[in-house]
Amino acid sequence: MKKTRLAIIGLGNLGRKCVEAIQSDQQTELAGVVRRPEGAHAPWLKAPAVTHVSELDRVDGALICVPVDAVADTAKSLLQSRIPVVECARLHSVAFINHKSDIHRAALHHKVPAIVGAGCDPGAVSLFRNQFALLAPRGHTETRLHTGTSLHHTLAASGIKGVKRALATELPSREGVLQRYVYVELEPSADAANVADAIVNDPLFLDEETRVFAVPSIDTLEETDRGVVLERHAAAGDPGHATLLLEGRYDEAGLAARMMLAAARALPFLQAGAYSLLDLPPGVLWGEQRHAAEKEWM
Numbered sequence: 001m002k003k004t005r006l007a008i009i010g011l012g013n014l015g016r017k018c019v020e021a022i023q024s025d026q027q028t029e030l031a032g033v034v035r036r037p038e039g040a041h042a043p044w045l046k047a048p049a050v051t052h053v054s055e056l057d058r059v060d061g062a063l064i065c066v067p068v069d070a071v072a073d074t075a076k077s078l079l080q081s082r083i084p085v086v087e088c089a090r091l092h093s094v095a096f097i098n099h100k101s102d103i104h105r106a107a108l109h110h111k112v113p114a115i116v117g118a119g120c121d122p123g124a125v126s127l128f129r130n131q132f133a134l135l136a137p138r139g140h141t142e143t144r145l146h147t148g149t150s151l152h153h154t155l156a157a158s159g160i161k162g163v164k165r166a167l168a169t170e171l172p173s174r175e176g177v178l179q180r181y182v183y184v185e186l187e188p189s190a191d192a193a194n195v196a197d198a199i200v201n202d203p204l205f206l207d208e209e210t211r212v213f214a215v216p217s218i219d220t221l222e223e224t225d226r227g228v229v230l231e232r233h234a235a236a237g238d239p240g241h242a243t244l245l246l247e248g249r250y251d252e253a254g255l256a257a258r259m260m261l262a263a264a265r266a267l268p269f270l271q272a273g274a275y276s277l278l279d280l281p282p283g284v285l286w287g288e289q290r291h292a293a294e295k296e297w298m
Helices: 013-023 066-080 091-109 124-135 152-158 191-201 219-221 252-269 283-297
Strands: 006-008 030-033 061-064 084-085 114-117 139-147 161-170 179-184 209-213 224-236 241-249 274-275
Touching: 006 013, 006 209, 006 252, 013 030, 030 252, 061 066, 061 114, 061 252, 066 084, 066 091, 084 252, 091 114, 091 274, 124 191, 124 224, 124 241, 124 252, 152 161, 152 179, 161 219, 179 191, 191 209, 241 252, 252 283
Parallel strands: 006 030, 006 061, 061 084, 084 114, 114 274, 179 209
Antiparallel strands: 139 224, 161 179, 224 241
16 A cells, blocks of 8 residues: 655644654655744654755645644645645634635645645534534534533642642543543642642542642643533424534644544545535545445444
8 A cells, every 4th residue: 555645834733743643644654844944853753854845755745734824825835836735724614714715726726635624623523513413404503612621620639738730630541441630730849749649549539540640831731631512402393302412522733633634545535626524525534444444433
């Protein structure tokens, strides 16, 4: 199987997550990263780091990981070089439609495909909203974003002596056992071992295995710990009487990277033009694994 070679444009948090996603994928490989000349050195990066995509060997597609106000110009420049693109600009409603139309004109002119809005939201969350609306076409949808934490346990950990701020969440282990993870930002004079012991032995935390981690900043941690509650209510009198609920917790940049990678698998099957995820058949997001996915999930 010939692997799709992808370039990453930008090496911020999203770009790093895209590197990780490509490295764990069997259908794609990292051609290299395009970054600013003044960008920090990244010794962990096992791929070429250049200042222009033309310096990379054979690029089949590019994942755009730049700020939203730079996405359109970056996409058009890559399309001009006949490089298909995937981007995840945070645009919605009319702004998204106008953005897509702008990219569509450039993609048609240069005869290459582009996939827009293929991140977290718009992106993965959009797919769930769409499916819910299909199943309950008359009704309304509520989308509530939140930090994926256990508020009660977070407050309890914050009250432990020596804890400046805390963040508690639950994650399953490899064996499927639910574990509680408590992240604490300590006061300058606090002893990490004593704080961990006090939290683990607090009666509120005795019902599950609890692990305590000292971190430099809770604010930084919260940026990567996101959640969503998506709820669709059928209209009154609808014969389906449907209420659909999805609750998820995720690393927002990591989820966006996975969605972008799935979209990139679709690029070889597309004609010129700009596409949103709603334009694509679900199977094409699996690329060469489409038949295996159909066997597994249908």
